[in-house]
Amino acid sequence: DAGITQSPRHKVTETGTPVTLRCHQTENHRYMYWYRQDPGHGLRLIHYSYGVKDTDKGEVSDGYSVSRSKTEDFLLTLESATSSQTSVYFCAISVKRGTEAFFGQGTRLTVV
């Protein structure tokens, strides 16, 4: 299995609080992605990174920010969590275009 770890795996937080999810890889892959998955929507891309300090927005980036200060970590921050951000979040990594992407096990976030 590819070395990709998401933490925490489960989190319950209150509306209005900041939340940070971490994606950690041991593969030295250049590309990292954050997705959210909700019933009826498949996986939707939030943000992605194509190198250290190089990030860009995906389809549903409002309310989220990311940081990648080193190759192995890609952090997703919910500035002020809302109930609409209750979801399962997946991280993925890829070494380059035209190759397999590996996914983490997911983080289930509940905002109450």
Place this chain on the structure above:
Amino acid sequence: DAKTTQPTSMDCAEGRAANLPCNHSTISGNEYVYWYRQIHSQGPQYIIHGLKNNETNEMASLIITEDRKSSTLILPHATLRDTAVYYCIVDSGGSNYKLTFGKGTLLTVNP
């Protein structure tokens, strides 16, 4: 960004071939087609990918039309464990590429 269109759901009998279609009529010349699947609530699992030629691996075959506007994923002998949501995606963005998923096809393999 190239978009993909897949049927919402399909059924297949166990032991038979499952043929999952995907339309990507706006694909550009250097964009790859990938297939992933997701079983229950697990993280998506890579199946296969291709650029222009047909591809085969231990899991499946990928048939890409000559004009590259559509493709078919073939699971040669479907089993109950192949029941999953299958995603066809096209990468985009050049060297800073991204993978954008759609809603996929729910394949149900029946006994």
